[in-house]
Amino acid sequence: MKYIRYIYSLQEESFYQLLTEYTKGVEILDRKDGNVIFAVYEKLDHLEPLQVQEVRIKHPKSYLRTIRVKDFLIVPYGIKTLFINPGMAFGTGLHPSTQVCLLLIDEFFKRGWTAIDVGCGSGILSIALKKLGAKEVLAIDIDQVAIRECKKNAKTNGVSIKCIKARPQDVKETYDFLCANLEIDIFRKEMKHIKPLFNKRAVFSGIYGREELEELLEMLKDLRTVKIKKLKGWYGIVVEK
Ligand SMILES: C[S@@+](CC[C@H](N)C(=O)[O-])C[C@H]1O[C@@H](n2cnc3c(N)ncnc32)[C@H](O)[C@@H]1O
CATH class of the missing domain: 3.30.70 (Alpha-Beta Plaits)
Structure with a gap:
């Protein structure tokens, strides 16, 4: 200023x-x-x-930092906080595949949309979607432990998420937005069941290296690819219908 x-x-x-x-x-x-x-x-x-x-x-806001003082975390106003205790589930937020997914969700998800999180783990992506203004979020995972942790984390964060033990083919509804941080092997088996679950945009991550990226792009070639983002060798892809 x-x-x-x-x-x-x-x-x-x-x-x-x-x-x-x-x-x-x-x-x-x-x-x-x-x-x-x-x-x-x-x-x-x-x-x-x-x-x-x-x-x-400089605007006073530019001096604000998140500070940890022993068990206190001082967070500047306006930062979206995600309280995550992953327990035995995947999804602490440390993995680049989760981070790339969060970055793309932040950029491409629109407030008021409905969303599905395939392979929710700790629920980190579902909670982020709710904090970004999702109307409704369905979180699915095949692991009962993940469902338990996802429910606990949703409660800690004060957001309402429907968390169920399910595979993509068990879901009958369609959502505006989908995120799936899985692995190439799982995409190979499940992509045909995942694609019908969204009608606007989707973020796929959990893809490591050029070869896996090319394989995933081949699986998604009937959709419009709007962004590919790389973080420490891990790729995130945004597609639109
Ligand atoms: C890499 S973790 C992602 C966790 C969290 N979403 C994140 O981004 O940090 C993948 C999760 O997908 C789940 N999963 C694996 N295969 C699945 C399938 N076919 N359907 C639904 N979930 C699946 C695993 O149990 C695991 O919790």
């Missing part, structure tokens, strides 16, 4: 008189021979500035 800074000099007595009336911030720069040199961020009536400076100030 750009500001104009006005530097003035006043005799001490006049300066303290000004302080009694002036309600905004005054920065005292120096005191010399009974005078006070000070700066304000607007022009003062009836006074000639010693200097007028253009200053660039």
